[in-house]
Amino acid sequence: EAQVTQNPRYLITVTGKKLTVTCSQNMNHEYMSWYRQDPGLGLRQIYYSMNVEVTDKGDVPEGYKVSRKEKRNFPLILESPSPNQTSLYFCASSSFRGRVNYEQYFGPGTRLTVT
Amino acid sequence: AQTVTQSQPEMSVQEAETVTLSCTYDTSESDYYLFWYKQPPSRQMILVIRQEAYKQQNATENRFSVNFQKAAKSFSLKISDSQLGDAAMYFCAHVAQGGSEKLVFGKGTKLTVNP
Numbered sequence: 001e002a003q004v005t006q007n008p009r010y011l012i013t014v015t016g017k018k019l020t021v022t023c024s025q026n027m028n029h030e031y032m033s034w035y036r037q038d039p040g041l042g043l044r045q046i047y048y049s050m051n052v053e054v055t056d057k058g059d060v061p062e063g064y065k066v067s068r069k070e071k072r073n074f075p076l077i078l079e080s081p082s083p084n085q086t087s088l089y090f091c092a093s094s095s096f097r098g099r100v101n102y103e104q105y106f107g108p109g110t111r112l113t114v115t
Numbered sequence: 116a117q118t119v120t121q122s123q124p125e126m127s128v129q130e131a132e133t134v135t136l137s138c139t140y141d142t143s144e145s146d147y148y149l150f151w152y153k154q155p156p157s158r159q160m161i162l163v164i165r166q167e168a169y170k171q172q173n174a175t176e177n178r179f180s181v182n183f184q185k186a187a188k189s190f191s192l193k194i195s196d197s198q199l200g201d202a203a204m205y206f207c208a209h210v211a212q213g214g215s216e217k218l219v220f221g222k223g224t225k226l227t228v229n230p
Contacts, residue, residue: 031216033216040222041222043220045217048216058217092218103165106159108159
């Protein structure tokens with residue numbers, strides 16, 4: 001089954017404790033991206049990757065890091081989480097090949113609470 | 116900069132009736148896609164319908180259809196024969212081709228379906 005997986009789905013942590021949210025896709029997609037969703041703001045892009053070892057900042061990258069060492073994985077790293085990073089996080093992926101029926105596939109989301 | 120505006124934070128509809136959700140966007144690109152995503156209480160992002168900008172014909176998917184007005188940069192979603200399961204947050208989104216592949220989202224419209 002084609003899918004994007006994220007782990008963990010729920011996480012409660014304390015300020016300053018480093019954490020990683022994993023994202024993996026099994027569709028051989030070149031493009032992967034992280035979004036955060038906050039009430040009243042919709043979804044905003046944090047970081048994206050066009051391919052292995054190619055990453056770039058989105059609209060709200062402060063406080064986050066990413067890496068793309070393998071095509072299927074795109075982890076989101078919070079080196080020193082703060083309460084303003086409490087949010088719902090989505091990973092998404094897509095392919096550049098074939099523009100017909102273009103779609104970004106979303107993971108199930110990770111609910112992060114930083115106290 | 117690309118922007119997406121959903122002017123209706125909340126909408127309600129009677130079961131079996133028709134409702135239209137509004138979306139306007141701003142872009143300088145000539146080649147792009149538009150989407151409507153549904154987010155039920157499970158938080159999963161579900162693609163409802165897509166529209167390629169180069170296609171003049173409005174997209175339809177069963178009870179869902181769009182009114183795409185390219186010159187006016189308008190992209191409304193019509194839900195016919197509304198069902199209780201249609202209750203959700205609906206997000207309009209835009210992505211330009213050939214760029215960063217960033218999905219730009221509106222802030223969402225919460226749809227309530229009354230029995």
